[in-house]
Amino acid sequence: MSLQPVAVADDESTTLGIEIYARLRRDLIAGHLKPGERLRFRQLSSIYGVGIAPLREALSRLVSDQLVRFEGHRGYTVAPLSLSDLHDLCALRTELSCNALRRSITRGDEDWEAEILAALHRLERTPLPHSVEDRKIVDEWELRHDRFHYSLIAACDSPWLLHFCGALSDHFQRYRRGVIVVTSSSQELLKRVRDQHRTIAEAAIARDADRATAVLAEHFQGSVEVVIRNYEEVSLSLSAGNGDEAN
Amino acid sequence: MSLQPVAVADDESTTLGIEIYARLRRDLIAGHLKPGERLRFRQLSSIYGVGIAPLREALSRLVSDQLVRFEGHRGYTVAPLSLSDLHDLCALRTELSCNALRRSITRGDEDWEAEILAALHRLERTPLPHSVEDRKIVDEWELRHDRFHYSLIAACDSPWLLHFCGALSDHFQRYRRGVIVVTSSSQELLKRVRDQHRTIAEAAIARDADRATAVLAEHFQGSVEVVIRNYEEVSLSLSAGNGDEAN
């Protein structure tokens, strides 16, 4: 005769469609599903162990998320990666994230500051992967990295801006995943990135918007350069069939 | 024995899911389906004359478009409207559209200029509705208005920016639809809006980015004010059940 209701916190009222959407989304962003790859129903059905009804639902949503392409009667494919998309993505991400960071610096309270420091601490304590095969480690690093960047802009007080920043961040992760090992194997790069994270956090909390946004922009620009520098080498895994259309 | 292949241009390789997605999207943006309204499968199925499989596919995509909400085992509802959302929407729309307009003014060529003038001409020649019941006229005006605003930023050379501007524009239309008759019944408002359109177009083509963006921002701000001023009167149709959560 407990005083608490019987229902524990794991109820969550989920559906297969929602679950498979989340799983596909993760695998798409993590690059487990290769750009350009065809997403056949039977294949996915046996891999993920669900019927095609929830699969269609999930894939349909992913089309609007721009992670999957669809052609009537010809099925779904993983959205391709391209240099031009990368440039566009990063330019806008820099613009929007800096904008959101400025707003956050203006509006953020002590909890916002505390969350930044907490997220930064967790990120710094995460081991870096030595190989792309260290999926667990890569996943964990990406998760904490995302959370850190989210914590910076979380107080911007604009759901739409946060939503767009999130979408761009997710898409950029598809490019970054391919070179994270390269980054983590260079002591010089590693130090620079870590210093940038810390500098951005400190500047934000010190309400130095100019400095924070300047370093954030630099940080993004640096990531893009690493990706581009390694683009030729990884282009095989980037585009399985089509890939970049214009440059 | 024609030399052309038999298949004419109406093939289009479409599916029921795609069609119903487009129709639902239109009806959602046009306010045909009221904010907060439950979207029951049986009901939609009989209205639109399609099975629930394509319906689920379409609704699922619309969730990622932020036009409908979903709760597991409790179905889909039309996304609510709220004052706070309106403010957020418009602030970001102004920011992004002005940004895109600047880029367009820098990069646009003669075709871009020509398209702006063409779209402006078509917009000016569209009759304004005297009642919300003039659906055909409202639809046509909104279509041409959207096309005009799109033509301004079309040369910004950023697919992501265009995509976000489009999303914000679609969402804003949900708010504007309710007050278009109010606007068109005031000679003063009408003249101001028309002058703004013409001024923006001329400034853009004259490559006067500062003036073009200033008037564009003013134009958006004016629209928001009209919506807000009439918000109380139309709030009944805005929120059918829930609606605005904060403020």
Added chain:
DNA sequence: ATCACAAGAATGTTCGAACAAAAATACTAT
């Protein structure tokens, strides 16, 4: 050999029915 065309296989699309969960209603006990 190459192209066009036809048959077959694979794949995507849609429906209807069975199933499960939630909401509404009816009922009982206090």
Added chain:
DNA sequence: ATAGTATTTTTGTTCGAACATTCTTGTGAT
């Protein structure tokens, strides 16, 4: 009367099968 519970009804979810389209393979004519 009311709160709580059981029952019914409604609604959402999922699967499997039938259907349509596209892709692949195979055949034959030039």
